[in-house]
Amino acid sequence: MQVTRAEQPLARDIDKRSLIDARHDRIFQWVLKFCALLVLATLLGAALSTLWGGHEVLFGHSLHFLASDAWNPVTDDYGALAPIFGTLVTSVIALVLAVPVSFGIAIFLTEIAPTWLRGPVSAAIELLAGIPSIIYGMWGLFVFVPFMANVEPALSNTLGQLPLIGQLFQGPPLGLGLLTAGIVLAVMILPFISSVMREVFQTVPTRLKESSYALGSTTWEVLWDIVLPYTRSAVIGGIFLGLGRALGETMAVTFVLGNSYNITSSLLMPGTSISSSIANEFNEAVGIHRSALIALGFLLFVVTFVVLLVARLMLRQLAKREGK
Amino acid sequence: MSAAGIYLRRRITNAGALIFGSLATALGLLFLVWILWVTISNGISSIHPNLFTKITAYADQGGLSNAIVGSLIMDLMALLICAPIGVMAGTYLAEYANSSRLGSSIRFLNDILLSAPSIVMGLFVYVIIVLPMSNMTHGNVSFSGFAGSVALALIGLPVIVRTTDEMLQLVPGTLREAALSLGVPQWKLTVQVLIRAASSGILTGILLALARLAGETAPLLFTAFGNNFMTLHPLDKMASLPVAIYQYTNDPSPAMHSIAWAGALLITLFVLALSLLTRLLFSRKKVSYE
Numbered sequence: 001m002q003v004t005r006a007e008q009p010l011a012r013d014i015d016k017r018s019l020i021d022a023r024h025d026r027i028f029q030w031v032l033k034f035c036a037l038l039v040l041a042t043l044l045g046a047a048l049s050t051l052w053g054g055h056e057v058l059f060g061h062s063l064h065f066l067a068s069d070a071w072n073p074v075t076d077d078y079g080a081l082a083p084i085f086g087t088l089v090t091s092v093i094a095l096v097l098a099v100p101v102s103f104g105i106a107i108f109l110t111e112i113a114p115t116w117l118r119g120p121v122s123a124a125i126e127l128l129a130g131i132p133s134i135i136y137g138m139w140g141l142f143v144f145v146p147f148m149a150n151v152e153p154a155l156s157n158t159l160g161q162l163p164l165i166g167q168l169f170q171g172p173p174l175g176l177g178l179l180t181a182g183i184v185l186a187v188m189i190l191p192f193i194s195s196v197m198r199e200v201f202q203t204v205p206t207r208l209k210e211s212s213y214a215l216g217s218t219t220w221e222v223l224w225d226i227v228l229p230y231t232r233s234a235v236i237g238g239i240f241l242g243l244g245r246a247l248g249e250t251m252a253v254t255f256v257l258g259n260s261y262n263i264t265s266s267l268l269m270p271g272t273s274i275s276s277s278i279a280n281e282f283n284e285a286v287g288i289h290r291s292a293l294i295a296l297g298f299l300l301f302v303v304t305f306v307v308l309l310v311a312r313l314m315l316r317q318l319a320k321r322e323g324k
Numbered sequence: 325m326s327a328a329g330i331y332l333r334r335r336i337t338n339a340g341a342l343i344f345g346s347l348a349t350a351l352g353l354l355f356l357v358w359i360l361w362v363t364i365s366n367g368i369s370s371i372h373p374n375l376f377t378k379i380t381a382y383a384d385q386g387g388l389s390n391a392i393v394g395s396l397i398m399d400l401m402a403l404l405i406c407a408p409i410g411v412m413a414g415t416y417l418a419e420y421a422n423s424s425r426l427g428s429s430i431r432f433l434n435d436i437l438l439s440a441p442s443i444v445m446g447l448f449v450y451v452i453i454v455l456p457m458s459n460m461t462h463g464n465v466s467f468s469g470f471a472g473s474v475a476l477a478l479i480g481l482p483v484i485v486r487t488t489d490e491m492l493q494l495v496p497g498t499l500r501e502a503a504l505s506l507g508v509p510q511w512k513l514t515v516q517v518l519i520r521a522a523s524s525g526i527l528t529g530i531l532l533a534l535a536r537l538a539g540e541t542a543p544l545l546f547t548a549f550g551n552n553f554m555t556l557h558p559l560d561k562m563a564s565l566p567v568a569i570y571q572y573t574n575d576p577s578p579a580m581h582s583i584a585w586a587g588a589l590l591i592t593l594f595v596l597a598l599s600l601l602t603r604l605l606f607s608r609k610k611v612s613y614e
Contacts, residue, residue: 021509028511032416035409039434039485042478046444049451104348112345121349128356130599132539134566135588138573139359142581187355218338241439248441250542255573275443282546297447308436
């Protein structure tokens with residue numbers, strides 16, 4: 001317990017120094033933690049603020065809002081069914097088209113293409129994700145809509161004559177509509193899905209694939225029976241990631257959807273979606289109308305949150321197995 | 325079925341799959357070329373010096389200068405907001421909360437925020453900034469360039485958080501141990517050693533965020549609104565290139581459309597140049613680590 005005089009001030013200096021350091025460390029950590037918590041606050045804030053902004057409609061006539069297909073700013077009668085319908089239909093079309101094409105691209109980039117070609121091609125495909133959505137919208141409106149207007153009569157005459165699904169492809173060849181919006185969305189989400197697929201396909205242990213090749217499998221059999229089962233959860237995660245993008249996309253669909261509150265059996269008819277309703281009407285809306293639009297935003301946020309949550313959980317499953 | 329028959333069928337299936345894969349890739353590239361070609365060919369024929377000198381108030385003069393300036397101001401302000409916050413949040417995740425439950429849940433939710441719909445971020449900022457400001461100032465200040473940049477910052481934030489987090493995790497642990505063994509406090513270690521070591525990666529993240537937010541339209545519609553005159557004041561309604569393109573595209577007149585195409589070309593070139601730049605930065609970085 002005895003401390004000599006010579007050592008005492010030195011020890012005290014060190015103590016003081018380390019106390020100051022410790023305090024700075026604590027402050028530094030608090031600041032960092034605060035910033036990290038802002039990320040949580042953003043998500044929570046986005047949910048709560050849209051809930052609050054739309055409370056008049058969401059709590060005032062919640063069942064009516066969710067179950068009605070009316071949308072009438074004159075009588076202030078709002079139902080979310082038509083925008084929800086449009087959002088879901090366009091996203092489903094986008095997935096139906098984008099998933100097989102993305103799978104094909106992933107096959108090409110991991111199995112078919114010569115090594116020197118893989119880098120440039122995957123960079124080019126990812127460039128699709130970098131193009132701003134307003135450009136997709138302009139291209140959609142000025143180039144793709146007229147193109148579809150020429151294609152749609154042929155669709156009605158061929159696919160439209162089939163039993164069961166025929167109804168989907170009958171209608172006026174406007175060019176605008178759910179199908180066109182779905183195709184534009186498919187092009188937009190293609191790079192997201194294909195890059196997830198490509199990445200997870202590359203995580204499959206080479207020994208699994210080579211064992212299968214050694215037993216005489218073809219490339220397709222290795223892909224279908226070895227690679228896909230091994231990466232199933234992550235592939236589904238990638239698809240959900242694309243779905244999340246498609247649900248929330250605004251500018252690309254606003255121009256080509258036609259903005260009409262319809263629920264139709266024909267994919268060639270114009271429709272509306274949650275995001276395009278908000279984009280089109282928000283700045284002219286007042287009172288209940290504005291509240292209804294914010295409530296739509298809340299619904300969109302909740303749905304995409306759930307979809308993206310599933311996507312991330314699925315993607316994490318493979319990452320976990322990789323870690324083991 | 326004979327063995328030869330089965331073999332033939334397997335080979336045909338395989339060939340079909342390989343052809344399908346190549347066709348799918350060709351289709352993807354076709355759309356890329358198609359969209360870029362349309363943008364470039366329509367854009368170049370509409371590029372005119374007036375774009376940079378005239379404002380949108382006199383639409384027949386074909387100017388976009390106020391939109392270009394507005395976009396530059398808001399993108400820069402958005403970066404000033406989201407870059408420091410994002411880098412600090414990413415540092416927290418990588419250095420302080422790497423294996424804690426809080427850290428992994430923030431990381432998880434940040435990934436969700438990364439693909440959250442941007443229009444909802446616009447609504448969020450409308451409710452928390454535009455409405456209160458309008459109420460406080462009795463409608464004098466409502467939509468503003470500031471609100472627009474906050475909305476854009478929310479788009480860029482998760483990108484920066486994620487890259488910073490990943491880049492710091494790439495810094496070898498020996499560097500941390502070496503600094504700590506010299507008695508350096510952790511904040512100094514973080515600021516002077518780790519962030520410096522990961523600086524090019526973090527810069528990549530910030531540029532990626534810029535590329536992402538510069539093309540965003542939806543969050544600006546009801547935050548910055550748009551303005552036909554030149555303004556530098558952050559509390560005024562502010563024009564931006566994407567919103568101007570949106571308005572001109574909705575206009576029935578073909579003259580407007582051609583101005584929109586010119587704007588579209590500018591923004592596409594800007595965004596694609598940025599993503600090429602980040603690719604260059606990033607590939608150089610990878611080499612230096614191996």
